[in-house]
Amino acid sequence: MKKRKKRRPWLSRQLRRRPRPVWVLILCDALLLGLGLVTFALFHHVLPRHEQSVGIVTTRESLMAARSQQVDVPRATDAPAMEAATIAPAAPEGAAGSGETAEPAPTETPDPDAPKRSVHTTENIGWFGNRFPDKFTDGEVIITDDSYKSSHVNITLQRHKKPGLAFYVADIYIKDIISLKTVFAEDTFSRGLRESVVSMNKRVGGIIAINGDFYGCRADGFVMRNGELYRKDTRTKRDVGVLYWDGTMETFSPSKFDIDDAIAKGACQIWNFGPRLLDENGEAMTKFNSDVWGLNPRTALGYYEPGHYCFVVVDGRTDKSKGMELKDLSKLMHTLGCVRAYNMDGGNTSVMVVGGKAVNNQSGKGRITSDAIVIVDN
Amino acid sequence: MLRKLLPHLAIILSCMYVVFFGIDRVNSAMAFIENDITKWLLLVLCLISITNAVLVIVDDRKRERRRRARAKKRAHAGTAR
Structure with a gap:
């Protein structure tokens, strides 16, 4: 029985053939270079890749709290001081979507035992x-x-x-x-x-x-x-x-x-x-x-x-x-x-x-x- | 097969790097060089270059060995005469 010779793969056969003309080699390399660049562009800036947020959030309210000043106020003026402390712009519609929370500005509970107490005065940050x-x-x-x-x-x-x-x-x-x-x-x-x-x-x-x-x-x-x-x-x-x-x-x-x-x-x-x-x-x-x-x-x-x-x-x-x-x-x-x-x-x-x-x-x-x-x- | 493919891969990858270098000079904000894909490509290019270089060295040594063996043979043939 005649033994059938195993056929080599296509690429292997091509590479074992007589050397191709130089211009064919250059053309092939140029085409492969173009293909490589297109593939790179596809992965570099076309296909979406989702990223995770760092997760740190700053809000206007937290900044107000951080910037609030501790001031000594006599007990008799406690009530007006409290009112002044809570004045802040109303949270506009859509604020939640912009990463803000609609929490009110921080206020303090009056301490009846203290002769004087500290209150936070807040400024209207970002309100012009x-x-x-x-x-x-x-x-x-x-x-x-x-x-x-x-x-x-x-x-x-x-x-x-x-x-x-x-x-x-x-x-x-x-x-x-x-x-x-x-x-x-x-x-x-x-x-x-x-x-x-x-x-x-x-x-x-x-x-x-x-x-x-x-x-x-x-x-x-x-x-x-x-x-x-x-x-x-x-x-x-x-x-x-x-x-x-x-x-x-x-x-x-x-x-x-x-x-x-x-x-x-x-x-x-x-x-x-x-x-x-x-x-x-x-x-x-x-x-x-x-x-x-x-x-x-x-x-x-x-x-x-x-x-x-x-x-x-x-x-x-x-x-x-x-x-x-x-x-x-x-x-x-x-x-x-x-x-x-x-x-x-x-x-x-x-x-x-x-x-x-x-x-x-x-x-x-x-x-x-x-x-x-x-x-x-x- | 590898011996014939590797030089072409080296040429293609090197040319890609020349392109990246050029466009990075024009617009570095696009990070054509400083990104993960390009770094992996650089690793591939390095591995291909190393393999290529090793193959060239091996071929060179083989050729040199053959040349010496042939020269030795000729010398022996000369002395036998």
Whole structure:
């Protein structure tokens, strides 16, 4: 009986054949390289990967308690003091969804035996109603093409267009810090999940929105949104932007940022893209902690004082607008009068959304992103 | 088969790293190099390179041994004449 010769596998047969021409080898390697890069991109920033939140939560109430001062009050004045101690803004609707608890401010039980007693006086942290009284209405909502004025929010949109450059500045006053909130794509903290800013803005009923720091394309750094710390990874080399419950904003170089200190001071939003655009004195900078140089579309968040912010979006990579360099953006933020400014993700991601549609011309076809910063009317 | 495949894998992975390096220079915020996938790819590249290098060394030694054996044979043949 004739013994049948065992057939080798296809790949083995191919490799044992006469050497192929060089151009075939190069073509095969190039195709495999492309396949490798596509596979990498798929796992690196397309497929969603859910992450666990660190679980640390800061609330306005806890900050009020921490900042309350022990003062000695005579027994005779106990009752008025107690009333004063409980004055705080009413928790607005939707506060629970923003990671806040609706617990009342802490109060003390009177001690009848003590000749004097200590009470906590609390301040209305993150409430700016008295700071800009003329900026808000008594309840009516006035909407024009470029402005929105209500009892809690005042937004004025300016469109600046000149040859080769177009940028948009939204001047924002809010009565309550929770009007400035951040939104995750599909309301989920995850790498890879993405959604358009238009859609995120619509979902939370926002008035105006810009893209955030695109935390979802990285695994390191810090992510804190609406009081909850989701990611705490100190390996970051990027600047950090922090918004506190009291409405103040600070920007840090990575070496100077202390997450525990920021939590103790009542951070409610932490972004980790950057760079910071203004120095500690609020002056424009010329050197930045960033590799994203050149003319590009840009998004920035500016801070004037508690309750007063601005969103800035610069168009780029088109004939009508080439974009801005970081030093130009820094100058712009300084000219606008900001004392702190922080650069968010730019390029194709840069977008400002008003009333369900983008105000600016996104470069390329735009890009869906992992988070947005939204102004909501309480 | 391994001997023929490994050099190509090394070329492809190395080229991928050249691409990562380039785009990381342009936009480091995307963490093209500082992420878990790239670190594992780096390990694979290292293992492939080590295997490749070992195979090259083995082949080289074999060739050298054969060359010496042939030279010795020739020398013996010369003295026998």
